[in-house]
Amino acid sequence: xxxxxxxxxxxxxxxxxxxxxxxxxxxxxxxxxxxxxxxxxxxxxxxxxxxxxxxxxxxxxxxxxxxxxxxxxxxxxxxxxxxxxxxxxxxxxxxxxxxxxxxxxxxxxxxxxxxxxxxxxxxxxxxxxxxxxxxxxxxxxxxxxxxxxxxxxxxxxxxxxxxxxxxxxxxxxxxxxxxxxxxxxxxxxxxxxxxxxxxxxxxxxxxxxxxxxxxxxxxxxxxxxxxxxxxxxxxxxxxxxxxxxxxxxxxxxxxxxxxxxxxxxxxxxxxxxxxxxxxxxxxxxxxxxxxxxxxxxxxxxxxxxxxxxxxxxxxxxxxxxxxxx
Amino acid sequence: xxxxxxxxxxxxxxxxxxxxxxxxxxxxxxxxxxxxxxxxxxxxxxxxxxxxxxxxxxxxxxxxxxxxxxxxxxxxxxxxxxxxxxxxxxxxxxxxxxxxxxxxxxxxxxxxxxxxxxxxxxxxxxxxxxxxxxxxxxxxxxxxxxxxxxxxxxxxxxxxxxxxxxxxxxxxxxxxxxxxxxxxxxxxxxxxxxxxxxxxxxxxxxxxxxxxxxxxxxxxxxxxxxxxxxxxxxxxxxxxxxxxxxxxxxxxxxxxxxxxxxxxxxxxxxxxxxxxxxxxxxxxxxxxxxxxxxxxxxxxxxxxxxxxxxxxxxxxxxxxxxxxxxxxxxxxxxxxxxxxxxxxxxxxxxxxxxxxxxxxxxxxxxxxxxxxxxxxxxxxxxxxxxxxxxxxxxxxxxxxxxxxxxxxxxxxxxxxxxxxxxxxxxxxxxxxxxxxxxxxxxxxxxxxxxxxxxxxxxxxxxxxxxxxxxxxxxxxxxxxxxxxx
Numbered sequence: 001x002x003x004x005x006x007x008x009x010x011x012x013x014x015x016x017x018x019x020x021x022x023x024x025x026x027x028x029x030x031x032x033x034x035x036x037x038x039x040x041x042x043x044x045x046x047x048x049x050x051x052x053x054x055x056x057x058x059x060x061x062x063x064x065x066x067x068x069x070x071x072x073x074x075x076x077x078x079x080x081x082x083x084x085x086x087x088x089x090x091x092x093x094x095x096x097x098x099x100x101x102x103x104x105x106x107x108x109x110x111x112x113x114x115x116x117x118x119x120x121x122x123x124x125x126x127x128x129x130x131x132x133x134x135x136x137x138x139x140x141x142x143x144x145x146x147x148x149x150x151x152x153x154x155x156x157x158x159x160x161x162x163x164x165x166x167x168x169x170x171x172x173x174x175x176x177x178x179x180x181x182x183x184x185x186x187x188x189x190x191x192x193x194x195x196x197x198x199x200x201x202x203x204x205x206x207x208x209x210x211x212x213x214x215x216x217x218x219x220x221x222x223x224x225x226x227x228x229x230x231x232x233x234x235x236x237x238x239x240x241x242x243x244x245x246x247x248x249x250x251x252x253x254x255x256x257x258x259x260x261x262x263x264x265x266x267x268x269x270x271x272x273x274x275x276x277x278x279x280x281x282x283x284x285x286x287x288x289x290x291x292x293x294x295x296x297x298x299x300x301x302x303x304x305x306x307x308x309x310x311x312x313x314x315x316x317x318x319x320x321x322x323x324x325x
Numbered sequence: 326x327x328x329x330x331x332x333x334x335x336x337x338x339x340x341x342x343x344x345x346x347x348x349x350x351x352x353x354x355x356x357x358x359x360x361x362x363x364x365x366x367x368x369x370x371x372x373x374x375x376x377x378x379x380x381x382x383x384x385x386x387x388x389x390x391x392x393x394x395x396x397x398x399x400x401x402x403x404x405x406x407x408x409x410x411x412x413x414x415x416x417x418x419x420x421x422x423x424x425x426x427x428x429x430x431x432x433x434x435x436x437x438x439x440x441x442x443x444x445x446x447x448x449x450x451x452x453x454x455x456x457x458x459x460x461x462x463x464x465x466x467x468x469x470x471x472x473x474x475x476x477x478x479x480x481x482x483x484x485x486x487x488x489x490x491x492x493x494x495x496x497x498x499x500x501x502x503x504x505x506x507x508x509x510x511x512x513x514x515x516x517x518x519x520x521x522x523x524x525x526x527x528x529x530x531x532x533x534x535x536x537x538x539x540x541x542x543x544x545x546x547x548x549x550x551x552x553x554x555x556x557x558x559x560x561x562x563x564x565x566x567x568x569x570x571x572x573x574x575x576x577x578x579x580x581x582x583x584x585x586x587x588x589x590x591x592x593x594x595x596x597x598x599x600x601x602x603x604x605x606x607x608x609x610x611x612x613x614x615x616x617x618x619x620x621x622x623x624x625x626x627x628x629x630x631x632x633x634x635x636x637x638x639x640x641x642x643x644x645x646x647x648x649x650x651x652x653x654x655x656x657x658x659x660x661x662x663x664x665x666x667x668x669x670x671x672x673x674x675x676x677x678x679x680x681x682x683x684x685x686x687x688x689x690x691x692x693x694x695x696x697x698x699x700x701x702x703x704x705x706x707x708x709x710x711x712x713x714x715x716x717x718x719x720x721x722x723x724x725x726x727x728x729x730x731x732x733x734x735x736x737x738x739x740x741x742x743x744x745x746x747x748x749x750x751x752x753x754x755x756x757x758x759x760x761x762x763x764x765x766x767x768x769x770x771x772x773x774x775x776x777x778x779x780x781x782x783x784x785x786x787x788x789x790x791x792x793x794x795x796x797x798x799x800x801x802x803x804x805x806x807x808x809x810x
Binding site: 245249252253255282283284285286287325 | 530531532533534535551552555557558583714
């Protein structure tokens, strides 16, 4: 076991897979000499050389177009889109080409590529560099969508994403890059589509993703201490494929579901999970499903407003106190 | 038949008739070009929907009207449906669960000619899963009953016809299913005076509604501990478990785990599905015991776990199945599906967590040593919670190993849709009469019982019995030491 920062776990996963498979290459803006604007690719250029670690122009369409061509012709590219907000620039390639290639060609072409991107708010980047857009990706058939909350999950899930035969959008949460955690030594490969139960409780099941996971854990501890409410916390980790069985099992146990998500309220992933649970487990529910989300407005630039915009432990505690009786 | 201005796109609210290809008095055929419409986006040709004579054109060329406005009338020989026809409603057999295909009308609460109010109890339906009361979807007079009490019909079959009250229009055709879900059979409404406790009208959650229905309880029987006295799930569970007292008492309430619930459901279903017959043979395990003993220490040192009787039994079962393929099968409808592969399921006890039954695929292709390793692997994975969904699918025959608890015989329950399951019980030293050189002799032998439950729909006692005899013969006569070396 070694302690790694979330950002270092990204580089560790990429290095692990580049060592294993010479077809794995990485491209993006400032990822080579600079080691990435978030320092997630430090050391890769020295280790694997300029042929496999490529800087690109500031042109997201070119990055993903090149990655797509590389994937179709036998490589396993990892493309970095510096901020997830910029996915909008290349959404045509993602949605109409990358997500559909396997289907349109009847499997003659597969798309074994990973789009890594820094996602989410709380880091003072303003409304065009702070959005949490995992729900956009979740809405597109043909994409897998992963968003880890710990360094160990970053390493294991990124390795699994690289080995996956289909396109995976890998959302790294900006506000978590500096957080540290234990990462097992040696080769680490996790499984896509498995949620993790981080805490077992009896009164309410909190389902969270990425930066909302540590906040949900903090809220659960406070609820236990201050209110005697015992909460289960599930880290979804992967929106597509979605581990509904784990969610069902935990919701059946407590009879209550609260989802905590960073993306704006309308059509957030919490709405999808709420809907599935309402359909499948209606007669196990002991009260309404509650969604805690960001409000449906652009993320504000002012520090105070940005903090107020994002769900935090305080809001989770208060909502559960008010709604779960 | 009215011809109306069609909707030519999500955002288009009106259209202009640019050309009429027919005039009043013309005959038009279905799909024949009738007129053209221009919008700000497109010019579109519109065919006639029916064959008939144009009796009226109401909107002239060049006029712009809203979507839905009547443009012309075609006499297609059919009068507008007479109101009497629209004013009846078919009552159909409702779908009472995903997997339920038919239902039996058990009671009609109304007879032909009776008036019935909306939501008033109309009839009751029984399925293999539930008995459900069905209210009338609408007020009217019961005109005709088409399916009598006791008859079983498919979902969707018309059971009766309801004549609607004057002025009422029939709801859309498919709306005959009851609002009630099968699990939450609404209790007949009784005009009980509202108690003070209920006056807050604290909401009843779905799970509470279900538990009340399942246990025939009333909300007023239970003391709620939620906000405004709301009855929560745990209040109902405490009431059920604690026989009326929400807290304390001599009874501890332990809610079922997920695995426990699945096991409970499966066991009840299996017993209800398959007529179980138990047969058992006594096996002399001397040959197995000699082989086990001869390599007891070396095996443990090499593999890290002890060599038990189970892999030998698994091996013998696979070999015997080759001669008795109908043991390795499933009942599907009214046919026996005989499996060519032998995927052996091994029951693994997880203590309070419950019981899981992982599968060893193609077990007949494995040697005793391979089986020993495979069994140990799946058991270890099961205890570490590392089995995946795939580890539980595709089993064709199951071994339930009760021997370690020292039981003499166990009557196992079949794991559906398999047709047989074998319990391996305790092996202990017993006096056995054998034929020696000097006639009958009493010797001490390790003896254990193998007990098989089989599905009498699939096979009969003779087949099962001879199969068990074959398993015994293999276990007693094989040179296991040679097999292992």
